[in-house]
Amino acid sequence: MAKEYVDIATLKFLLYQVHGAETLLSSERFQDYDKDSLDLFLNAIKEFSDRELFPYFKEMDEAPAMYKNGTIMVHKQVDVMMRKGGEMGIISGPFDYGEGGLQLPFIIHTASAYIQEAANNHLPGYAGLTQGAAELIVHFANEDLKETYVPKMLSGAWGGTMCLTEPQAGSSLSDITTKATKTQEGYYRISGQKIFISGGDHQYAENIVHLLLARIEGAPSGTKGISLFVVPKLRLDKDGKLINNDVLTVADFQKMGQRGYATTHLGFGDKDDCHGWLVGEAHKGLKYMFLMMNSARISVGRGGAAISMAAYQASLEYANERPQGRKLSNDGKKDPDENPCLIIEHPDVRRMLLLQKSIAEGSLSLVLLAAKYYDIIASTKNPDTKEKYSLLLEMVIPIVKTYPTEAGTLSVSNGVQVLGGYGFCSDFILQQYYRDIRIFSIYEGTTGIQSQDLLGRKVPMENGEALELLLTEILHTLEEAMEFDELRSSAKNLGDKIKLTREVLDFLMPFAKEGNYERYLADANLFMEYLSHVVIGWLWLDIAVHAQRNLQQGDPAYSKAFYESKIHTMKFYFKYELPKTNSLAESLMHPDVLTINTKKEVF
Structure with a gap:
């Protein structure tokens, strides 16, 4: 295990200086907080994670959640996570005071969850899903259901889940068959099965409250009939x-990674005595669930970002301790009599x-940006501001879910490579991070689904207004960067990518206008990767602007080396990652159509 799993200095730099979390405190919703109180909360979370999460990370992988005697047996730290999660406000943090919450800014809640997930990504999901289920009840259920369930859930005494997936219907929710039959007593009889239910059962929960999608008898077919x-x-x-x-726990799923996070198969109504209570109106279940999906997708991206950070910290520590090989001299030769150098001296290791x-x-930075948009929407009383940031949030959500999980997997893979053969061995933690992060690009809608959402729904949204708002934000950062000699060439480079983005869309949009949506969306994954590189390039340039400004002003909050490292990393991204947009654009605008099924034998 590495000595450290998260970079708190970078987290707070991004939180307060780059994304301006303190500016949110001027709103009525968050007026009870100041920076000191927010830091106290985050510091308490770090201390809790150091003590109760990080030390058990490897142990939970080696002793995974397991089905036994009709329930799921999990590690004892799940009990600690839920109890302390209730006591410390980890579950209730973003809820209103009137609901028993702390009314914390969502960006601070996000930062706190990020610390926990970097420490041990197996544990925070138990509290996180409880929070998500309680949020659905608070927003859409009647007062009786709120009073019955929410206090126990926010305290951590009762867990919560979201039950969507069924054996015959994965991401295609229109095909769910779980049935709800209305009774004279006001409840519904529920019958059916749900699979892949994270945190669906364990021995430490007094009760678990499932938020379940089902079809009332006689309901319309498809997604319009789901409650x-x-x-x-x-x-x-x-x-x-x-x-x-x-409610029967049928089995658990033994997984490649996140083995300490229980994933269950649940049966409902085997004895025809499963009671369910309707949330809100009939046939609007999917709408309700998806109204909460933005925060869920931010959470998934946050998990990917946290694991990639923890893996980076472990890789960096190893590279600073492992002697191997010798540096090349100016004549291209190595002196065998010299002592081996640390591997961090080698350019290829430094590249990784x-x-x-x-x-x-x-x-x-991307995850915090989305959380900030979320807070602005929740706290502003200006309808124009609310509309603007709602569109911006919708635009970035598919990228927030996808980039940290897909690029994060690549990042952790490079971490394994830094360790060489040791990276593949269970004695070192990189292989566990590599296994753990792989599920995150599947959670809450796969990369393919997110990509189709981005190109198929978000790009054309409001006649392209959401995309234009995002591009305007990027152009504003370009203008700021042009003020600094050190950043001017990078700003021009990113400006060229904005022009290239318009070329790509000019090529693709006619297919949509012609009604040829299969062709329009055939390479949606490539467009997701393309726009993700542009957005991350923007965020790195924004980081560099703040670092360069602080350098010139002699800001003492962080060291000169800290600020210079941010600018250096931005330049690395612009040299090695941002140019990938060129090849992606070439593929996106290529005339050959090779993945649409034309009945031609290709496999």
């Missing part, structure tokens, strides 16, 4: 006692470490 229900593992009888609600750093820190 949302509260279905607890145990229900309250008329005397207020918890009794069995006919800088790739890890650029992805990990760029991903974190």
Whole structure:
């Protein structure tokens, strides 16, 4: 195990200086906080993660969650996570005061969860899904359901899940068959099965509250006929006692990574006695679920960013300690009598470490940006501001979900390579990070689904207004960067990518206008990768602008070396990563159509 798993200095630099979290505190919603109180919260989270999360990370992988005697047996730290999660406000943080929450800015909640996930990505999901399920109840359920479930969930006494996927219907939610039959008593009888339910059961939860999608008998087909229900593992009888609600843990899934995070197969209504309560109106379940999906997708991107940061820290520590080989002399020869140098001296190792750093820190900046947009929407009273940032958030959400998880996997893979053969061995932690991060590009909608959402829905949104708003934000940063000699060439480079973006869309959009959507979306994954590189390039340039300005002003908050490292990493990204947009654009505008099924034998 490495000595450190997160870079708190970079986190706070991005949080306060680059993304201006303090500016949010001028709103009425967050007026009770100041920077000192926010730092106290984050410091407490770091201390908790040091003590209760990080030391158990490897142990939870080696002793995974396991189905036994009708329930899932998990590591004892799950109990600590839920209890402390309730006590410290980890679960309730972003909720309103009136709901028992701390009314924290979502960007601070995001930063705190990032620290926890970097420490041990197996544990925070138990609290995170409980928070998400409670959020659905708060926003859409009646007062009785809120009073019955939310306090227990926010305290960590009861867990929560979201039950969408079924054995015959993965991402295609229109095909779900779980049935809800209305009764005279006001509840529905639920019958069906759900799979891949994270945190779906464990021995430390007194009760688990499932937010479940089902189809009421006689409902319309497709997604328009799906409703949302509260279905607890145990229900309250008329005397207020918890009794069995006919929710059966059928099995668990043994996984490649995140082995300490239980993933379950649940059965509902095997004895025709599973009670569920309708949330909101009938047939609007998918709409309700997706209204909460923005925060869920930020959470997934956050997890990818956290793992890539933890892996980078472990790789960097190893590279600074491992002697191997000798540096080349000016004549291209090595002196065998010299002592071996540390591997961090080798240019190729430095390249891999800088790739890890650029992805990990760029991903974190992207996640914090989305969280800031989320806070502005929640706190502003200006309808124009709310509309602007709602469109910006919608535009970046697919990228927030995708880039930190896809590029994060590449980043961790390079971390394994830094360690050489040791990286492949279980004695070193890189192989675990590599296994753990692989699921994140699948969670909450695969990369293919996110890519189709980006190109198919978000780019044309409001006649392209969302994209134009994003490009305007980028152009504003370009103008700032042009004020500094050190950054001017990078700003011009990114400006050229904006022009290239318009060329790509000028080529693709006619297919959509002709109604040829299969051709329009055939290379959506490539467009996702393309626009992700542009957005991360923008965020790195923005980081460099703040670092350069602070250097010139002699800002003492961070060292000269700290600021210079940010500018150096930006230049690395612009040399090695941003040019990939050129080849992606070439593929996107290529006339050959090779992946659409034309009945021609190709496999």
